[in-house]
Amino acid sequence: AGSLLATTQASAASAIDGILSSNELKVCFEAGYIPFEMKTKDGRFIGFDIDLGKHMARSMDVKFVPVNTAWDGIIPALQTEKCDIIMGGMTVTAQRNLKVMFSNPYITIGQTVVIKPELKGTITSYKDLNNPKYTITSQIGTTGAEAAKKYLPKAKLDLFETSADGVLQVANGKADAFVYDLPFNALYSSQHKDTVVHLDESFTYEPLGWAIRQDDPNFLNFLNNYLTQIKNDGTYDRIYSKWFES
Template identity: 65%
Template structure:
């Protein structure tokens, strides 16, 4: 009997410790703070078509923005968009400037050392915008691996990394925004712009007279929402939110709004 009583005492103690640990995690969770304060703070870098952009009237619009609105609605809280430069967006998350990054961020092993990603919500890849006149000379990214070619991307993006990995011999130039980088090629001051397929496809449609789009992705890039480490409650809620959105038609509705038509382009600055 004494042995059984001792085992029961130990079991109760273990359960108490587990409960205390779980309760402590919840108290520190971003989700707990969001619910208490009634506000979801979303970090993004406006300018990445069609994920996050700024309209003529100064509002943030796009695929990620619509999901952020749906997320806040599901939580029953207010949404606050925090526009943040790309090269500082992970440090800003880690220092609690916002609760989540929803900005077309590719899930990479390097970034995953700093933040946690929930399940990917879309998969894209790097493609190439070529200067007009090079279409017969350049057939794939391999042909750009030559010192005579000037290749552009946005600083700190997977386009930046892809050029360094797959075209190390090319002359690399990096810009603070994707728009400035693509414009450099459209104006004939560089040979190629390497960036995500959705952005390049839209930019090419708008500037087809000056560019050629090699639209076959040469990388595999799942995009995911990023949160601070050590927050299983928030990650669990986000994964279930995404699963529900895919199942009830919300995902398809938002996707079609931004990828299946171009009406939104008239709203841009």
């Protein structure tokens, strides 16, 4: 027993140490996921996740540093310390949770589909798309892509680097439907009423959480208590209303 104890390693450093010594909270996200994170024409990042990240940084008394990262490489970016945390509307999945730690969910969403207007009436549920004559799009590495494979295995699936490119295929008639997170689809379809139709029946259960590197109970404890605080002191509701109720 003595030798086992002797080989026990000192506990790994928490991301908190790096945040405090650099005075920076580096946040990974992928801009283009409306209304969670967008890039303005003049190059600023705005959205629900961005406001939460800025508020979180302020609560730590450090600077918020945005790290816009391709979705496909966002977990590797976290693991190689390009950022301290992913605040990017990431669904807590079992597979991802084997690689990263997740905070408690900050919002829960589900997958929906947007279809081309010609299919309105023919396609009344996502299930109607499970047919080889339909082409579905989604974004690489997302739960939308996973849901399309799982629930619509007979349809043809085309995956794109960005959600904008995926949904554009439907808007310009090159694909029949786009599978993605409900908030994105609801907002996109309200802004593109002539080119797409939203079927707002969500067919998956997806809690979204903040991802951090493994073996970091200190940071995880901070995040969960921070979330409880903002959910109960009005901060969360104020930021939520700004992006979801306008």
